[in-house]
Amino acid sequence: MTAAFPPGGTDLAELPTPALLVDRPRMEANLTAMAAALDAAGVALRPHFKTSKCLAVARRQLAHGAIGFTCATPAEVTLLQDAGVADVLWAHQPVGPAKVAFAVGALARGGLTVALDSVEAAAPLARAAEAAGVAVPFVLEVDTGLHRAGVDPDRAVPTAAALAALPALELRGVLTHEGHLAAHGPDRAGLEAAGDLAGRTLVQVAEALRAAGHACPLVSVGSTPGATSAPFAAGVTEARPGTYVYFDANQVGLGSARIEQCAQTVLTRVVSAQRPGTVIVDAGIKAMSSDSIATAGTLGIVCDAAGGPLDGVEFTGGNEEHGYLTGPGTSGLRVGDLLRIVPNHACGTTNMWSALHFVAGDRAVERSPIEARH
Ligand SMILES: Cc1ncc(COP(=O)(O)O)c(C=O)c1O
Structure with a gap:
């Protein structure tokens, strides 16, 4: 069932992570x-x-x-x-x-x-x-x-x-x-x-x-x-x-779109930062589609909570519920930080989720079921 959030929506920081967002x-x-x-x-x-x-x-x-x-x-x-x-x-x-x-x-x-x-x-x-x-x-x-x-x-x-x-x-x-x-x-x-x-x-x-x-x-x-x-x-x-x-991300790589046009992201948080050059997020391969035609070797484009791409941070690997972000830019990330990932393949990512959150700016405004996964 489609669920509305309170008037004005809910701050993205209040959502459980990982979550599927559609701008x-x-x-x-x-x-x-x-x-x-x-x-x-x-x-x-x-x-x-x-x-x-x-x-x-x-x-x-x-x-x-x-x-x-x-x-x-x-x-x-x-x-x-x-x-x-x-x-x-x-x-x-x-x-x-x-x-x-x-x-x-x-x-x-x-x-x-x-x-x-x-x-x-x-x-x-x-x-x-x-x-x-x-x-x-x-x-x-x-x-x-x-x-x-x-x-x-x-x-x-x-x-x-x-x-x-x-x-x-x-x-x-x-x-x-x-x-x-x-x-x-x-x-x-x-x-x-x-x-x-x-x-x-x-x-x-x-x-x-x-x-x-x-x-x-x-x-x-x-x-x-x-x-x-x-x-x-x-x-x-x-x-x-x-x-x-x-x-x-695949379509961005092919030149069909600019990153600013990507409406689907996965909201995730940094949950561990034990080793220099790597942080761990709570979105792994069960939250994403690794199907890559244009972003070889990565699981998507890593962005800040507002959707802007982060320099020097790559999503280079995943276990089921853990994602590995690597690169020099990870030195600026702390446990608890909220990030958004533009998936490689939107269609494969959709199939991982039972619901999506529509967002406008930094607010989640509606939750909709993904009814036809199988
Ligand atoms: C039969 C068919 N038509 C249309 C499409 C849509 O193509 P795209 O995902 O590039 O928008 C697909 C994608 O796999 C397809 O298999």
């Missing part, structure tokens, strides 16, 4: 900027819900023009459907009896589109949906360089033909996730070129499908580095950034 003004600024950029590009916004897994955040994204959401897990789909969200894209192959049964039930509720990339993934779902009398709107997942799920672009037309032969399936469009942009690190020109190529490749696939007689209204790209770099290719109809709502 509300920063989040709102991120939502405003992305909505404006996509609006100007004529591209619809379908944020990925995995970053927040929190209905309070989803409602703000809808208020900022989101047409619906992208999900990775059944828990995310269920939460949004229960909340009345009418347009949900489950961008993960629904494979295995439990996921097939879940998909049929969720499809029967209406407004759900699934992602498929093979007859092997699609056939059990198609059979179960036909038996239940339920249609399966789907997007064909296409690999534009990540080499995760998704058909190679030149396999899209034959795969769509094979899927069209299955019952219940209704092709709605094509989807790609340009997660491979992160491999370009701070090479902004390389990242932008890869984003541009991914978009153009997906549009070409959509055109080939149309030429082969398939309806393909939806052309869906999705990543925060993509949405904050090169212009969208002509013909892209929607974008699915997720991390943009909070940003994180």
Whole structure:
């Protein structure tokens, strides 16, 4: 349940540590900027819900023009459907009896589109949906360089033909996730070129499908580095950034955001300072995500309680409930000091927590559950 703090909020120093914080003004600024950029590009916004897994955040994204959401897990789909969200894209192959049964039930509720990339993934779902009398709107997942799920672009037309032969399936469009942009690190020109190529490749696939007689209204790209770099290719109809709502240390490293835009932090205290050059905080690996694409060897960016980065202090290691801060800047830290860490990966960090605190300045103003962790 969402809990309000007293009028004016609660001083951050009063919160138990560690705690997950979301700076509300920063989040709102991120939502405003992305909505404006996509609006100007004529591209619809379908944020990925995995970053927040929190209905309070989803409602703000809808208020900022989101047409619906992208999900990775059944828990995310269920939460949004229960909340009345009418347009949900489950961008993960629904494979295995439990996921097939879940998909049929969720499809029967209406407004759900699934992602498929093979007859092997699609056939059990198609059979179960036909038996239940339920249609399966789907997007064909296409690999534009990540080499995760998704058909190679030149396999899209034959795969769509094979899927069209299955019952219940209704092709709605094509989807790609340009997660491979992160491999370009701070090479902004390389990242932008890869984003541009991914978009153009997906549009070409959509055109080939149309030429082969398939309806393909939806052309869906999705990543925060993509949405904050090169212009969208002509013909892209929607974008699915997720991390943009909070940003994180990885996105700062990639040049998608500045540290001042990072809305998610972990509040922690120095609990021990026995050895020169090292202090111990009460946020360890169960409070953070070590998933690092741009901040190799560290668990996040160490900031003071006001959110300003601390010079000469690095988060170089963690046990479950202990974090190791090292470097010359630790000489200025004392037991009891309050710090904030910008995590490497916002989405992975979210999954560690059952609740977040919205903050404004140095006050916690509201506590919200993170309802869809699993
Ligand atoms: C299918 C899909 N779409 C969109 C996104 C959002 O990308 P980002 O986290 O870069 O915002 C992801 C992220 O993993 C994804 O897997």
